[in-house]
Protein backbone atom coordinates (compact mmCIF):
# COMPACT_ATOMS: atom_id res chain seq x y z
CA UNK A 441 0.00 0.00 0.00
CA UNK A 442 1.33 3.40 -0.94
CA UNK A 443 0.73 6.95 0.23
CA UNK A 444 0.27 10.06 -1.83
CA UNK A 445 0.21 13.78 -1.12
CA UNK A 446 -2.99 15.80 -0.71
CA UNK A 447 -1.45 18.41 -3.01
CA UNK A 448 0.23 16.25 -5.67
CA UNK A 449 -1.05 12.80 -6.54
CA UNK A 450 2.02 11.97 -8.60
CA UNK A 451 3.77 11.50 -5.24
CA UNK A 452 3.89 7.85 -4.21
CA UNK A 453 5.77 6.78 -1.09
CA UNK A 454 5.80 3.86 1.32
CA UNK A 455 4.46 4.14 4.85
CA UNK A 456 8.03 4.27 6.15
CA UNK A 457 8.86 7.17 3.84
CA UNK A 458 5.67 9.02 4.76
CA UNK A 459 6.44 8.67 8.46
CA UNK A 460 10.14 9.54 8.17
CA UNK A 461 9.43 12.65 6.06
CA UNK A 462 6.47 13.86 8.11
CA UNK A 463 5.18 16.24 5.44
CA UNK A 464 5.32 16.08 1.65
CA UNK A 465 7.76 18.40 -0.13
CA UNK A 466 4.83 20.12 -1.89
CA UNK A 467 3.42 21.14 1.49
CA UNK A 468 0.68 18.50 1.36
CA UNK A 469 -0.06 15.77 3.87
CA UNK A 470 0.51 12.10 3.24
CA UNK A 471 -2.67 10.03 2.84
CA UNK A 472 -3.22 6.37 1.96
CA UNK A 473 -3.98 5.88 -1.74
CA UNK A 474 -6.80 3.58 -0.76
CA UNK A 475 -8.33 2.89 2.62
CA UNK A 476 -8.05 -0.76 3.72
CA UNK A 477 -11.38 -2.49 4.27
CA UNK A 478 -12.35 -4.66 7.22
CA UNK A 479 -15.49 -6.74 7.68
CA UNK A 480 -17.51 -8.25 10.49
CA UNK A 481 -15.30 -11.33 10.65
CA UNK A 482 -12.23 -9.19 11.09
CA UNK A 483 -13.94 -7.33 13.94
CA UNK A 484 -15.05 -10.62 15.52
CA UNK A 485 -11.49 -11.88 15.37
CA UNK A 486 -10.32 -8.80 17.31
CA UNK A 487 -12.92 -9.03 20.09
CA UNK A 488 -11.11 -11.64 22.24
CA UNK A 489 -7.70 -9.96 21.82
CA UNK A 490 -5.96 -7.47 24.08
CA UNK A 491 -5.12 -3.94 22.95
CA UNK A 492 -1.60 -4.80 21.79
CA UNK A 493 -2.79 -7.66 19.60
CA UNK A 494 -5.63 -5.58 18.16
CA UNK A 495 -3.17 -2.77 17.39
CA UNK A 496 -0.83 -5.13 15.56
CA UNK A 497 -3.63 -6.37 13.30
CA UNK A 498 -4.94 -2.91 12.47
CA UNK A 499 -1.52 -1.31 11.94
CA UNK A 500 -0.48 -4.14 9.61
CA UNK A 501 -3.22 -3.00 7.21
CA UNK A 502 -1.59 0.42 6.87
CA UNK A 503 2.13 -0.24 7.41
CA UNK A 504 2.51 -2.80 4.67
CA UNK A 505 6.25 -2.20 4.28
CA UNK A 506 6.88 -2.98 7.97
CA UNK A 507 7.53 -6.63 8.80
CA UNK A 508 5.42 -8.44 11.37
CA UNK A 509 8.44 -8.44 13.72
CA UNK A 510 8.88 -4.68 13.29
CA UNK A 511 5.23 -3.95 14.05
CA UNK A 512 5.39 -6.28 17.03
CA UNK A 513 8.49 -4.50 18.36
CA UNK A 514 6.88 -1.05 17.91
CA UNK A 515 3.54 -1.91 19.49
CA UNK A 516 5.01 -3.86 22.42
CA UNK A 517 7.34 -0.95 23.15
CA UNK A 518 4.53 1.59 23.09
CA UNK A 519 1.77 -0.14 25.03
CA UNK A 520 3.56 -2.72 27.19
CA UNK A 521 2.23 -3.46 30.67
CA UNK A 522 2.84 -0.65 33.13
CA UNK A 523 2.96 2.23 30.62
CA UNK A 524 -0.78 2.92 30.80
CA UNK A 525 -2.73 2.97 34.03
CA UNK A 526 -5.36 0.59 32.66
CA UNK A 527 -4.61 -2.89 31.38
CA UNK A 528 -7.12 -2.14 28.61
CA UNK A 529 -4.88 0.84 27.62
CA UNK A 530 -7.96 2.85 26.56
CA UNK A 531 -10.89 1.69 28.73
CA UNK A 532 -14.58 2.52 28.22
CA UNK A 533 -16.77 3.87 31.05
CA UNK A 534 -20.54 4.18 30.85
CA UNK A 535 -21.73 7.51 32.25
CA UNK A 536 -25.10 8.68 33.55
CA UNK A 537 -26.39 10.05 30.22
CA UNK A 538 -25.90 6.59 28.68
CA UNK A 539 -22.82 7.38 26.60
CA UNK A 540 -19.60 5.38 26.72
CA UNK A 541 -16.57 7.49 27.56
CA UNK A 542 -13.37 6.25 25.93
CA UNK A 543 -10.53 7.21 28.27
CA UNK A 544 -7.57 8.01 26.06
CA UNK A 545 -5.49 9.63 28.81
CA UNK A 546 -4.25 6.62 30.76
CA UNK A 547 -0.68 7.09 29.45
CA UNK A 548 2.43 8.57 31.08
CA UNK A 549 1.50 12.25 30.59
CA UNK A 550 -2.25 11.93 31.26
CA UNK A 551 -3.28 13.33 27.86
CA UNK A 552 -4.63 11.52 24.81
CA UNK A 553 -1.55 12.46 22.80
CA UNK A 554 0.26 9.61 24.56
CA UNK A 555 -1.79 7.13 22.53
CA UNK A 556 0.09 8.22 19.42
CA UNK A 557 3.29 9.68 20.85
CA UNK A 558 4.20 6.51 22.73
CA UNK A 559 4.15 4.65 19.41
CA UNK A 560 5.55 7.30 17.05
CA UNK A 561 9.21 7.08 18.21
CA UNK A 562 9.22 3.37 17.46
CA UNK A 563 7.55 3.86 14.08
CA UNK A 564 9.90 6.70 13.22
CA UNK A 565 13.14 4.95 14.18
CA UNK A 566 12.00 1.78 12.41
CA UNK A 567 11.05 3.81 9.32
CA UNK A 568 14.32 5.76 9.35
CA UNK A 569 16.34 2.54 9.51
CA UNK A 570 14.85 1.60 6.16
CA UNK A 571 15.59 4.89 4.40
CA UNK A 572 18.34 6.61 6.40
CA UNK A 573 20.27 4.09 8.50
CA UNK A 574 22.86 5.35 11.02
CA UNK A 575 21.37 8.84 11.19
CA UNK A 576 20.39 10.38 14.50
CA UNK A 577 16.86 11.74 14.26
CA UNK A 578 16.39 15.18 15.74
CA UNK A 579 12.87 16.11 16.77
CA UNK A 580 12.01 19.77 17.29
CA UNK A 581 8.66 20.59 18.86
CA UNK A 582 6.88 23.86 19.52
CA UNK A 583 4.15 23.27 22.05
CA UNK A 584 1.28 25.07 23.69
CA UNK A 585 1.22 22.42 26.41
CA UNK A 586 0.25 18.79 25.98
CA UNK A 587 2.18 17.84 22.83
CA UNK A 588 5.57 18.85 24.21
CA UNK A 589 5.36 16.69 27.29
CA UNK A 590 3.87 13.71 25.47
CA UNK A 591 6.60 13.93 22.79
CA UNK A 592 9.36 14.21 25.42
CA UNK A 593 8.04 11.21 27.27
CA UNK A 594 7.68 9.22 24.05
CA UNK A 595 11.19 9.96 22.75
CA UNK A 596 12.93 9.84 26.16
CA UNK A 597 16.04 7.63 25.88
CA UNK A 598 14.94 6.19 22.52
CA UNK A 599 18.23 5.17 20.86
CA UNK A 600 19.11 7.15 17.74
CA UNK A 601 16.91 10.15 18.60
CA UNK A 602 17.23 13.54 20.27
CA UNK A 603 14.33 15.81 21.10
CA UNK A 604 14.12 19.51 21.89
CA UNK A 605 10.93 21.28 22.95
CA UNK A 606 10.23 25.02 22.93
CA UNK A 607 7.28 26.46 24.81
CA UNK A 608 6.00 30.03 25.37
CA UNK A 609 7.15 31.10 28.83
CA UNK A 610 3.80 32.56 29.83
CA UNK A 611 1.62 30.41 27.60
CA UNK A 612 1.34 27.07 29.38
CA UNK A 613 -0.31 26.06 32.66
CA UNK A 614 1.88 25.69 35.77
CA UNK A 615 1.30 21.93 35.71
CA UNK A 616 2.25 21.70 32.04
CA UNK A 617 5.39 23.77 32.63
CA UNK A 618 6.53 21.57 35.51
CA UNK A 619 5.80 18.44 33.51
CA UNK A 620 8.24 19.65 30.87
CA UNK A 621 10.95 21.32 32.96
CA UNK A 622 11.37 18.21 35.13
CA UNK A 623 11.59 15.84 32.14
CA UNK A 624 14.05 12.98 32.57
CA UNK A 625 16.15 11.33 29.87
CA UNK A 626 19.62 11.72 28.35
CA UNK A 627 18.47 12.80 24.88
CA UNK A 628 16.01 15.55 25.80
CA UNK A 629 16.10 19.33 26.18
CA UNK A 630 13.44 21.91 26.96
CA UNK A 631 13.63 25.66 26.56
CA UNK A 632 11.14 28.44 27.25
CA UNK A 633 10.99 31.36 24.87
CA UNK A 634 10.08 34.97 25.43
CA UNK A 635 7.07 35.05 23.14
CA UNK A 636 3.80 33.30 22.45
CA UNK A 637 3.01 29.94 20.87
CA UNK A 638 3.13 31.35 17.33
CA UNK A 639 6.65 32.69 17.99
CA UNK A 640 7.73 29.25 19.17
CA UNK A 641 6.12 27.55 16.18
CA UNK A 642 7.51 30.02 13.65
CA UNK A 643 10.97 29.70 15.19
CA UNK A 644 10.87 25.91 14.96
CA UNK A 645 9.60 26.03 11.37
CA UNK A 646 12.38 28.44 10.39
CA UNK A 647 15.08 26.18 11.85
CA UNK A 648 13.46 23.10 10.37
CA UNK A 649 13.47 24.50 6.83
CA UNK A 650 16.83 26.36 6.98
CA UNK A 651 19.16 24.78 4.41
CA UNK A 652 22.35 25.70 6.28
CA UNK A 653 21.08 24.15 9.50
CA UNK A 654 20.09 21.01 7.58
CA UNK A 655 23.59 20.76 6.11
CA UNK A 656 25.25 21.22 9.49
CA UNK A 657 23.10 18.42 10.86
CA UNK A 658 23.89 16.17 7.90
CA UNK A 659 27.63 16.73 8.41
CA UNK A 660 27.16 15.46 11.93
CA UNK A 661 25.13 12.40 10.95
CA UNK A 662 21.81 13.89 12.00
CA UNK A 663 18.47 14.70 10.35
CA UNK A 664 15.30 16.50 11.39
CA UNK A 665 11.95 14.84 11.63
CA UNK A 666 8.59 15.95 12.92
CA UNK A 667 6.43 14.72 15.77
CA UNK A 668 3.48 17.00 15.17
CA UNK A 669 0.02 15.84 14.33
CA UNK A 670 0.30 16.10 10.57
CA UNK A 671 2.71 13.14 10.60
CA UNK A 672 0.92 10.00 9.41
CA UNK A 673 2.76 8.16 12.19
CA UNK A 674 0.69 10.11 14.70
CA UNK A 675 -2.61 9.55 12.98
CA UNK A 676 -2.46 5.81 12.33
CA UNK A 677 -2.14 4.80 16.02
CA UNK A 678 -5.35 6.70 16.67
CA UNK A 679 -7.40 4.61 14.25
CA UNK A 680 -6.68 1.59 16.43
CA UNK A 681 -8.51 2.78 19.52
CA UNK A 682 -11.78 3.45 17.71
CA UNK A 683 -11.77 -0.05 16.29
CA UNK A 684 -10.79 -1.41 19.70
CA UNK A 685 -13.62 0.54 21.37
CA UNK A 686 -16.11 -0.96 18.93
CA UNK A 687 -14.82 -4.43 19.89
CA UNK A 688 -15.14 -3.57 23.60
CA UNK A 689 -18.77 -2.55 23.06
CA UNK A 690 -19.42 -5.95 21.47
CA UNK A 691 -17.53 -7.66 24.27
CA UNK A 692 -19.48 -5.94 27.05
CA UNK A 693 -22.82 -6.54 25.36
CA UNK A 694 -23.70 -2.91 24.58
CA UNK A 695 -23.95 -3.70 20.86
CA UNK A 696 -23.88 -6.66 18.53
CA UNK A 697 -21.33 -6.90 15.75
CA UNK A 698 -22.75 -4.89 12.86
CA UNK A 699 -24.74 -2.41 14.99
CA UNK A 700 -24.08 1.25 14.36
CA UNK A 701 -22.47 3.61 16.86
CA UNK A 702 -21.92 7.37 16.99
CA UNK A 703 -18.59 8.88 18.00
CA UNK A 704 -18.12 12.31 19.63
CA UNK A 705 -14.68 13.91 19.60
CA UNK A 706 -13.49 17.13 21.28
CA UNK A 707 -11.62 18.61 18.36
CA UNK A 708 -8.71 20.99 17.76
CA UNK A 709 -6.42 20.11 14.90
CA UNK A 710 -8.92 17.54 13.52
CA UNK A 711 -6.50 14.63 14.01
CA UNK A 712 -8.47 12.60 16.53
CA UNK A 713 -11.81 12.83 14.73
CA UNK A 714 -10.14 12.13 11.39
CA UNK A 715 -8.88 8.83 12.83
CA UNK A 716 -12.50 8.00 13.66
CA UNK A 717 -13.43 8.89 10.07
CA UNK A 718 -10.81 6.44 8.77
CA UNK A 719 -12.27 3.76 11.05
CA UNK A 720 -15.69 4.46 9.52
CA UNK A 721 -14.32 4.33 5.97
CA UNK A 722 -12.61 1.03 6.77
CA UNK A 723 -15.99 -0.50 7.55
CA UNK A 724 -16.59 0.03 11.27
CA UNK A 725 -20.34 0.70 11.46
CA UNK A 726 -20.22 4.36 12.48
CA UNK A 727 -23.35 6.36 11.78
CA UNK A 728 -22.43 9.91 12.73
CA UNK A 729 -19.15 11.52 13.73
CA UNK A 730 -19.91 14.40 16.06
CA UNK A 731 -17.32 17.16 16.07
CA UNK A 732 -17.27 19.11 19.35
CA UNK A 733 -15.64 22.54 19.60
CA UNK A 734 -15.27 25.16 22.32
CA UNK A 735 -15.88 28.88 21.69
CA UNK A 736 -13.36 28.64 18.83
CA UNK A 737 -16.08 27.13 16.68
CA UNK A 738 -14.64 27.44 13.19
CA UNK A 739 -15.30 23.72 12.59
CA UNK A 740 -18.92 23.88 13.76
CA UNK A 741 -19.55 26.54 11.15
CA UNK A 742 -17.62 24.69 8.47
CA UNK A 743 -19.34 21.35 8.95
CA UNK A 744 -22.78 22.94 8.90
CA UNK A 745 -22.34 25.58 6.16
CA UNK A 746 -19.32 24.54 4.08
CA UNK A 747 -17.67 27.89 4.78
CA UNK A 748 -14.30 27.75 6.53
CA UNK A 749 -13.41 31.16 7.89
CA UNK A 750 -10.62 31.72 10.35
CA UNK A 751 -11.15 35.48 10.35
CA UNK A 752 -12.80 35.66 13.73
CA UNK A 753 -12.02 36.41 17.31
CA UNK A 754 -9.66 33.96 19.01
CA UNK A 755 -10.84 32.88 22.47
CA UNK A 756 -8.60 31.63 25.25
CA UNK A 757 -10.73 28.97 26.94
CA UNK A 758 -10.61 26.44 29.79
CA UNK A 759 -10.05 23.77 27.11
CA UNK A 760 -6.82 25.24 25.69
CA UNK A 761 -5.81 22.24 23.57
CA UNK A 762 -8.80 23.04 21.34
CA UNK A 763 -8.05 26.76 21.03
CA UNK A 764 -7.18 26.60 17.38
CA UNK A 765 -8.42 28.33 14.23
CA UNK A 766 -6.59 26.33 11.57
CA UNK A 767 -7.24 22.61 11.78
CA UNK A 768 -4.47 21.14 9.62
CA UNK A 769 -5.83 17.62 9.34
CA UNK A 770 -9.02 18.82 7.68
CA UNK A 771 -6.98 18.87 4.47
CA UNK A 772 -6.87 15.07 4.52
CA UNK A 773 -10.65 14.83 4.83
CA UNK A 774 -11.16 17.26 1.95
CA UNK A 775 -8.81 15.22 -0.21
CA UNK A 776 -10.79 12.03 0.37
CA UNK A 777 -14.20 13.71 -0.05
CA UNK A 778 -13.16 15.34 -3.32
CA UNK A 779 -12.34 11.92 -4.79
CA UNK A 780 -8.58 12.45 -4.33
CA UNK A 781 -8.50 15.79 -6.13
CA UNK A 782 -5.18 17.46 -5.28
CA UNK A 783 -6.27 20.24 -7.61
CA UNK A 784 -9.33 21.13 -5.55
CA UNK A 785 -7.38 20.81 -2.28
CA UNK A 786 -4.72 23.18 -3.65
CA UNK A 787 -7.45 25.65 -4.55
CA UNK A 788 -9.00 25.64 -1.07
CA UNK A 789 -5.64 25.79 0.72
CA UNK A 790 -4.47 28.67 -1.46
CA UNK A 791 -7.62 30.61 -0.53
CA UNK A 792 -7.07 29.80 3.15
CA UNK A 793 -3.55 31.14 2.92
CA UNK A 794 -4.52 34.28 0.98
CA UNK A 795 -7.69 35.32 2.74
CA UNK A 796 -8.12 32.96 5.70
CA UNK A 797 -11.31 31.52 4.22
CA UNK A 798 -12.71 29.15 1.61
CA UNK A 799 -16.06 27.63 0.70
CA UNK A 800 -16.54 24.06 -0.42
CA UNK A 801 -19.04 23.23 -3.14
CA UNK A 802 -22.36 21.45 -2.62
CA UNK A 803 -20.99 17.99 -3.50
CA UNK A 804 -18.53 18.23 -0.59
CA UNK A 805 -21.00 19.82 1.82
CA UNK A 806 -23.51 17.04 1.18
CA UNK A 807 -20.93 14.43 2.11
CA UNK A 808 -19.84 16.39 5.19
CA UNK A 809 -23.44 16.51 6.33
CA UNK A 810 -23.90 12.79 5.71
CA UNK A 811 -20.93 11.80 7.86
CA UNK A 812 -20.64 14.57 10.45
CA UNK A 813 -22.66 16.52 12.96
CA UNK A 814 -21.08 19.42 14.83
CA UNK A 815 -21.65 21.54 17.89
CA UNK A 816 -19.86 23.87 20.26
CA UNK A 817 -20.11 25.30 23.76
CA UNK A 818 -18.54 28.11 25.76
CA UNK A 819 -16.68 27.95 29.08
CA UNK A 820 -19.80 28.44 31.18
CA UNK A 821 -21.51 25.47 29.53
CA UNK A 822 -18.29 23.45 29.82
CA UNK A 823 -18.13 24.02 33.56
CA UNK A 824 -21.84 23.39 34.03
CA UNK A 825 -21.37 20.07 32.23
CA UNK A 826 -18.41 19.12 34.45
CA UNK A 827 -20.67 19.78 37.45
CA UNK A 828 -23.70 17.82 36.22
CA UNK A 829 -21.56 14.96 34.91
CA UNK A 830 -19.84 14.78 38.29
CA UNK A 831 -23.24 14.73 40.01
CA UNK A 832 -23.89 11.68 37.83
CA UNK A 833 -20.69 10.09 39.15
CA UNK A 834 -18.07 10.85 36.48
CA UNK A 835 -15.33 13.45 36.80
CA UNK A 836 -14.34 14.78 33.39
CA UNK A 837 -11.73 17.26 32.28
CA UNK A 838 -12.63 20.44 30.40
CA UNK A 839 -12.04 19.07 26.87
CA UNK A 840 -14.08 15.95 27.50
CA UNK A 841 -16.82 18.11 29.01
CA UNK A 842 -17.12 20.03 25.74
CA UNK A 843 -17.74 16.72 23.98
CA UNK A 844 -20.25 15.57 26.61
CA UNK A 845 -22.15 18.85 26.28
CA UNK A 846 -22.23 18.74 22.50
CA UNK A 847 -23.43 15.13 22.66
CA UNK A 848 -26.25 16.06 25.06
CA UNK A 849 -27.31 18.96 22.84
CA UNK A 850 -27.21 16.66 19.80
CA UNK A 851 -29.30 14.05 21.57
CA UNK A 852 -31.94 16.62 22.49
CA UNK A 853 -32.10 18.06 19.00
CA UNK A 854 -31.99 14.81 17.02
CA UNK A 855 -33.44 12.15 19.31
CA UNK A 856 -30.77 9.87 17.80
CA UNK A 857 -30.24 7.25 20.51
CA UNK A 858 -27.58 5.23 18.68
CA UNK A 859 -25.01 3.87 21.21
CA UNK A 860 -22.35 6.53 21.50
CA UNK A 861 -18.62 6.67 22.25
CA UNK A 862 -17.28 9.97 23.59
CA UNK A 863 -13.51 10.43 23.30
CA UNK A 864 -12.08 11.63 26.61
CA UNK A 865 -8.80 13.40 26.00
CA UNK A 866 -7.27 14.42 29.32
CA UNK A 867 -7.21 13.54 32.97
CA UNK A 868 -9.18 16.15 34.99
CA UNK A 869 -6.16 16.87 37.21
CA UNK A 870 -4.33 18.39 34.26
CA UNK A 871 -6.85 21.23 34.45
CA UNK A 872 -7.47 21.31 38.19
CA UNK A 873 -8.36 24.99 38.52
CA UNK A 874 -11.23 24.87 36.02
CA UNK A 875 -12.48 21.48 37.16
CA UNK A 876 -12.35 22.49 40.83
CA UNK A 877 -14.24 25.71 40.23
CA UNK A 878 -16.81 23.74 38.24
CA UNK A 879 -17.53 21.14 40.93
CA UNK A 880 -17.05 23.37 43.96
CA UNK A 881 -18.29 26.69 42.63
CA UNK A 882 -15.13 28.60 43.46
CA UNK A 883 -11.38 28.22 43.97
CA UNK A 884 -10.10 29.68 47.26
CA UNK A 885 -7.95 32.74 46.65
CA UNK A 886 -4.24 32.04 46.79
CA UNK A 887 -4.56 28.27 46.25
CA UNK A 888 -1.63 27.28 44.03
CA UNK A 889 -1.71 24.44 41.49
CA UNK A 890 -0.95 21.70 44.00
CA UNK A 891 -3.32 23.06 46.62
CA UNK A 892 -6.00 22.96 43.92
CA UNK A 893 -5.11 19.34 43.21
CA UNK A 894 -5.51 18.53 46.92
CA UNK A 895 -8.82 20.35 47.10
CA UNK A 896 -10.13 18.57 44.02
CA UNK A 897 -9.14 15.22 45.52
CA UNK A 898 -10.84 16.14 48.83
CA UNK A 899 -13.96 17.31 47.06
CA UNK A 900 -14.35 14.35 44.69
CA UNK A 901 -12.42 11.48 46.23
CA UNK A 902 -10.97 10.80 42.76
CA UNK A 903 -7.25 9.99 42.88
CA UNK A 904 -4.73 12.31 41.23
CA UNK A 905 -2.35 10.35 38.98
CA UNK A 906 1.00 10.01 40.80
CA UNK A 907 2.98 11.36 37.85
CA UNK A 908 1.15 14.69 38.26
CA UNK A 909 1.09 14.80 42.04
CA UNK A 910 4.78 13.99 42.53
CA UNK A 911 5.81 16.89 40.29
CA UNK A 912 5.45 18.99 43.43
CA UNK A 913 8.65 17.53 44.86
CA UNK A 914 10.73 17.56 41.69
CA UNK A 915 13.37 20.16 40.92
CA UNK A 916 13.22 21.59 37.38
CA UNK A 917 16.16 20.51 35.20
CA UNK A 918 15.53 22.92 32.33
CA UNK A 919 15.28 26.54 33.41
CA UNK A 920 16.59 28.31 30.28
CA UNK A 921 14.45 30.96 28.64
CA UNK A 922 15.72 32.39 25.35
CA UNK A 923 14.70 35.02 22.84
CA UNK A 924 13.22 33.99 19.51
CA UNK A 925 16.40 34.80 17.60
CA UNK A 926 18.47 32.54 19.90
CA UNK A 927 16.50 29.34 19.28
CA UNK A 928 18.94 28.09 16.64
CA UNK A 929 21.88 28.50 19.04
CA UNK A 930 19.91 26.56 21.66
CA UNK A 931 19.39 23.71 19.21
CA UNK A 932 23.11 23.56 18.36
CA UNK A 933 24.04 23.68 22.04
CA UNK A 934 21.70 20.82 22.81
CA UNK A 935 23.08 18.76 19.93
CA UNK A 936 26.66 19.64 20.86
CA UNK A 937 27.53 20.73 17.31
CA UNK A 938 28.37 23.86 15.35
Ligand SMILES: *Cc1c(COP(=O)(O)O)cnc(C)c1O
Nearest residue numbers: 707708709710711712761865866
Ligand atom coordinates in the same frame (compact mmCIF):
# COMPACT_ATOMS: atom_id res chain seq x y z
C1 LIG B 1 -4.68 17.80 21.36
C2 LIG B 1 -5.90 17.73 22.21
C3 LIG B 1 -7.21 17.80 21.66
C4 LIG B 1 -7.47 18.04 20.19
O1 LIG B 1 -7.16 16.92 19.40
P1 LIG B 1 -7.01 17.10 17.80
O2 LIG B 1 -6.53 15.77 17.33
O3 LIG B 1 -5.99 18.17 17.61
O4 LIG B 1 -8.32 17.47 17.26
C5 LIG B 1 -8.28 17.68 22.53
N1 LIG B 1 -8.11 17.52 23.86
C6 LIG B 1 -6.87 17.45 24.41
C7 LIG B 1 -6.75 17.30 25.89
C8 LIG B 1 -5.73 17.54 23.62
O5 LIG B 1 -4.51 17.49 24.19
